[in-house]
Amino acid sequence: MFRVLHRYAGLIGALVLISIALTGAILAVFPALEADSRATTLDAGHLVSAVSANVPGAEQITVDDNGRMVAVRFGANGFEQIRVDGATGEALGPVETNATELWFEDLHRSLFMGDTGHWIVIGATAAMILLCVSGYVLAARRMGGWSQLFARDRSGGAGGWHLKIARIAGFGIILSSLTGLWMAAATMGWVPEPAPNPAYPTNVSTGTAADPATLTELTAIDGSTIRAITLPRTDVPGMAYMVETDAGAGYIDPVTGEMLSWDARDGWSKAMDVIHLLHTGQGMAWVGLVLGLASLMVPVLSGTGVLVWLAGRITGTRKFSPAPKAEVIVLVGSEGGTTWRFANAFGAAMQDAGKTVHVAAMSAFAPNRYTQARQIVAFAATYGEGDAPSGADGFMDRLNAAKPLTAPLSVLGFGDSSYPTYCAYGDLVRDTAAAKGWTIGPKGNVNRQSERDFTDWAVAFGQSIGVDLSAVATYLEDRPTTALTLQSARMYGEDAQAPTAILRFALPRVSLLDRLLGRGFAGLRAGDLLNILPEGSKSPRAYSLASGTRDGFLEICVRKQPGGLCSTQLCTLTVGETVTAYATRNASFHPVRDTAPLLLVGAGAGIGALAGFARENTAKRPLHLYFGIRSNQGGYPYDQEFADWQQDGHMTASTLAVSRGTPARYVQDALEADADRVAQLITSGARIMVCGGRDMAAGVRKALDHILESHGLAVDLLKSEGRYVEDVF
Numbered sequence: 048m049f050r051v052l053h054r055y056a057g058l059i060g061a062l063v064l065i066s067i068a069l070t071g072a073i074l075a076v077f078p079a080l081e082a083d084s085r086a087t088t089l090d091a092g093h094l095v096s097a098v099s100a101n102v103p104g105a106e107q108i109t110v111d112d113n114g115r116m117v118a119v120r121f122g123a124n125g126f127e128q129i130r131v132d133g134a135t136g137e138a139l140g141p142v143e144t145n146a147t148e149l150w151f152e153d154l155h156r157s158l159f160m161g162d163t164g165h166w167i168v169i170g171a172t173a174a175m176i177l178l179c180v181s182g183y184v185l186a187a188r189r190m191g192g193w194s195q196l197f198a199r200d201r202s203g204g205a206g207g208w209h210l211k212i213a214r215i216a217g218f219g220i221i222l223s224s225l226t227g228l229w230m231a232a233a234t235m236g237w238v239p240e241p242a243p244n245p246a247y248p249t250n251v252s253t254g255t256a257a258d259p260a261t262l263t264e265l266t267a268i269d270g271s272t273i274r275a276i277t278l279p280r281t282d283v284p285g286m287a288y289m290v291e292t293d294a295g296a297g298y299i300d301p302v303t304g305e306m307l308s309w310d311a312r313d314g315w316s317k318a319m320d321v322i323h324l325l326h327t328g329q330g331m332a333w334v335g336l337v338l339g340l341a342s343l344m345v346p347v348l349s350g351t352g353v354l355v356w357l358a359g360r361i362t363g364t365r366k367f368s369p370a371p372k373a374e375v376i377v378l379v380g381s382e383g384g385t386t387w388r389f390a391n392a393f394g395a396a397m398q399d400a401g402k403t404v405h406v407a408a409m410s411a412f413a414p415n416r417y418t419q420a421r422q423i424v425a426f427a428a429t430y431g432e433g434d435a436p437s438g439a440d441g442f443m444d445r446l447n448a449a450k451p452l453t454a455p456l457s458v459l460g461f462g463d464s465s466y467p468t469y470c471a472y473g474d475l476v477r478d479t480a481a482a483k484g485w486t487i488g489p490k491g492n493v494n495r496q497s498e499r500d501f502t503d504w505a506v507a508f509g510q511s512i513g514v515d516l517s518a519v520a521t522y523l524e525d526r527p528t529t530a531l532t533l534q535s536a537r538m539y540g541e542d543a544q545a546p547t548a549i550l551r552f553a554l555p556r557v558s559l560l561d562r563l564l565g566r567g568f569a570g571l572r573a574g575d576l577l578n579i580l581p582e583g584s585k586s587p588r589a590y591s592l593a594s595g596t597r598d599g600f601l602e603i604c605v606r607k608q609p610g611g612l613c614s615t616q617l618c619t620l621t622v623g624e625t626v627t628a629y630a631t632r633n634a635s636f637h638p639v640r641d642t643a644p645l646l647l648v649g650a651g652a653g654i655g656a657l658a659g660f661a662r663e664n665t666a667k668r669p670l671h672l673y674f675g676i677r678s679n680q681g682g683y684p685y686d687q688e689f690a691d692w693q694q695d696g697h698m699t700a701s702t703l704a705v706s707r708g709t710p711a712r713y714v715q716d717a718l719e720a721d722a723d724r725v726a727q728l729i730t731s732g733a734r735i736m737v738c739g740g741r742d743m744a745a746g747v748r749k750a751l752d753h754i755l756e757s758h759g760l761a762v763d764l765l766k767s768e769g770r771y772v773e774d775v776f
C-alpha cells in the first residue's frame with residue numbers, strides 16, 4: 048500500500064510539487080536579503096516622537112517580521128508608506144514593493160490561478176506530506192527497521208541517492224508542508240484568528256496631547272517589540288494610542304500616558320507566530336534557508352524517484368504481491384545482485400503456478416506482515432569469511448527477535464565452493480531459525496550461480512508443496528552481457544610459475560539511461576567486479592576492477608590458474624580480441640570517502656583493486672601499500688605506476704615482499720617488520736583493505752592481531768567498526 052501511495056502521489060504531483068518547492072526555496076531567501084539591520088534601540092514613546100517629527104502627519108507606524116519599519120500617512124495622493132530608520136526615526140523614502148517577491152508569492156500560493164490554484168496547491172502540499180511519510184515507511188523497511196533508518200546505505204545509482212537525500216531532507220519538507228497547510232487553513236478562515244483584541248476605552252482624556260516621549264506607559268514599551276502603533280488624530284479629541292507588541296495589544300491615553308486597556312497575546316497566538324516563522328523564515332532567516340534547502344531537494348527527489356520507477360519498468364521486473372497478501376515470501380540476501388535473478392525466476396515460476404508471491408531483500412524481513420504466508424524462502428549469498436551480504440543487513444537481529452511463524456522457512460544458499468566457508472551464511476540462517484523453533488523446508492546450495500543446482504533445489508521444493516517447477520530455468524533472464532575488446536596486455540611472473548596479466552579493455556559505450564540509473568558499465572569504481580563468461584561455460588568468473596568508468600578503460604589483474612578455464616583464456620587473449628562480460632558493484636570494497644589514511648595489503652592478483660584505489664586517490668590522502676609477489680625478476684605488476692604515483696602523491700609508500708626473493712618473505716612478514724609504523728597508522732585511524740588469496744588474508748589478520756595486541760586493538764574490533772574490509776578469493 049505504501050509503495051503504491053508513494054509512487055502515484057509522487058508521479059501525479061511531481062510538477063506542481065516542484066513548482067511549489069522551488070518557489071518556496073526562492074521565497075525563503077528573501078527574509079535573509081531583506082532583514083533590516085537598523086533595529087530600533089529607542090522606546091516606543093521616543094520612537095513615536097522621532098517618527099512624528101520626521102514624517103509629519105504620520106498616522107501609523109508598522110514593523111514587519113523582518114524588522115523593517117514603515118510610517119503611514121494620508122497625503123495628497125492618498126495613503127503614503129514611508130520607510131523609517133528604526134534607530135533614529137528618520138524618513139528613508141517611499142516603500143518600494145518587491146515585484147519579484149510578489150510574483151513568486153503568487154506562483155507559490157496559487158500558481159497564478161486564484162482560488163482554483165490555491166486548492167491545487169493545498170492538494171499538492173497534502174500529497175507532499177503523504178509522499179514523505181510513505182517514503183519514510185519504505186526507507187525504514189529497506190534499512191531493516193526504524194532504528195536503522197540512518198544506518199549507512201551502500202547502494203548507489205538513482206535509488207541510492209533518492210534514499211540518502213530523502214532521509215534527511217524529508218523532515219524539512221514535512222515541516223514546510225505542514226506549516227504551509229496550516230497557514231492556508233488560517234487564510235481560508237478554518238482556524239480561529241488569534242489576534243489580541245482589547246476593548247476600545249471609553250474614558251480617554253480630551254485635554255492637549257503630551258509629547259509621546261513623556262508618556263509613562265508608552266516609554267515603558269521596548270521599541271524592538273513593536274508590531275504596530277496607531278497614533279491618535281490631532282483633529283479628533285478623545286482618541287488613544289493603539290499599540291500592538293509581541294506581548295499583546297492595548298490603548299494608551301495621549302494626555303496622561305495611562306494604559307487604558309490591555310489584552311495579552313495568548314499561547315494560541317504565540318503558536319501561530321511560531322508556525323508562521325517556521326514556514327516563511329521571516330524573523331529568523333536561517334530557519335528559512337534550512338527549509339529552503341530542503342525544498343530544493345524536491346526536484347532532485349522527483350527526478351531520482353522517476354528514474355527508480357522507470358528502471359523497474361524498463362528491466363521488466365515482474366509485478367509481485369505486497370507482503371501481507373502473499374502465500375510465498377521470497378527473501379533475497381545479495382551483494383553483487385546475481386541472486387536476484389534466481390529469486391525473480393523462482394517467484395515468476397511460483398506465480399505462474401497460481402501462488403501469490405512477494406519478493407524482497409532479506410534486509411526488509413518483517414514477519415509480522417506475512418499474515419497469509421504459507422512458505423518463506425530465503426536466497427542467501429555468502430561473503431568474506433562466511434559473512435552476510437549487504438542485502439541481508441539487520442536480518443539476523445530480526446530473526447532472533449521474532450516469534451517463529453507456522454510457515455516453514457527454506458534456505459537456498461548461494462556461494463562458491465572454492466571458499467572454505469562455502470554458503471556459510473545460508474547455513475547460519477538455517478541453523479539459527481531451527482534453533483528458534485522454525486520449521487525448516489527443503490535446503491540446498493547453489494555453487495557459482497549454477498543453474499543446475501538451482502533447478503534441482505527448486506524441483507525438490509516444488510514437490511514438497513505439490514507444484515511442478517521443472518521448467519524454472521526457463522524463467523532465468525540472462526543478464527545483458529557486452530563484448531569487451533582487449534586494448535593492452537602486460538605479463539609478469541612467468542619465470543616464477545606465477546603468470547599474472549594486467550589486461551586493459553576498452554570501456555564500452557555507456558547509454559544515458561545506464562548513466563542515470565548507475566548500472567551496467569556506468570559509475571564503476573576500482574574494487575567493483577568484472578564478470579567474465581569464458582567460452583564453453585555459462586558460469587561467470589568475477590575479477591576485481593583496477594580502474595573505474597572515469598578512467599575510460601576497464602583493467603583487471605589475472606593470475607593464470609593451472610587448468611583454469613577462464614584465466615587461461617584471458618592470459619592468452621591478444622589485443623583486439625574480445626571477451627563476454629558484465630559488471631557488478633562491490634560497494635563493500637570501496638574506500639570510505641574520508642581523509643583517514645589507507646593501509647592497503649594484498650598479494651598476487653589482489654594488487655589489481657589496490658592499484659585502482661591508488662589511481663583514483665586524486666585527493667592524495669595518505670596511502671600505504673604492502674604487497675606480496677612470488678618473484679620480482681623482470682619487474683612486477685604496476686612497478687612503473689607505483690613509482691609515478693609515489694612521485695605525484697597518489698601513494699605515500701609501497702613495501703614489497705617477495706616470497707622467492709632475498710630475503711624471502713610474505714606480505715605478513717613485511718607488516719611485522721614494520722610493526723611500529725603499521726601500529727602508528729592504525730591507532731591514528733587508518734582504514735585497512737586487504738585483497739588477495741584466502742591464506743594470505745588469514746596470515747595478514749594474524750600478523751595484525753599480533754602487532755595490535757599491545758595497543759588494545761584487534762582485527763575483529765576494527766572489522767566491527769567498518770575499518771577493516773577484505774576482498775578474498
Ligand SMILES: Cc1cc2nc3c(=O)[nH]c(=O)nc-3n(C[C@H](O)[C@H](O)[C@H](O)COP(=O)(O)O)c2cc1C
Pocket residue numbers: 380381382383384385386387428429430431432433434436461462463464466468469470471495496589774775
Ligand atoms: C568478494 C567475494 C567474497 C565471497 N566470499 C564467499 C564466501 O566466503 N563463501 C562462499 O560460499 N561464497 C563466497 N563468494 C561467492 C558468492 O557468494 C557467490 O558468487 C554468490 O552467488 C554471489 O551472489 P550475489 O551476486 O547475489 O551477491 C564470494 C564472492 C565474492 C565476490
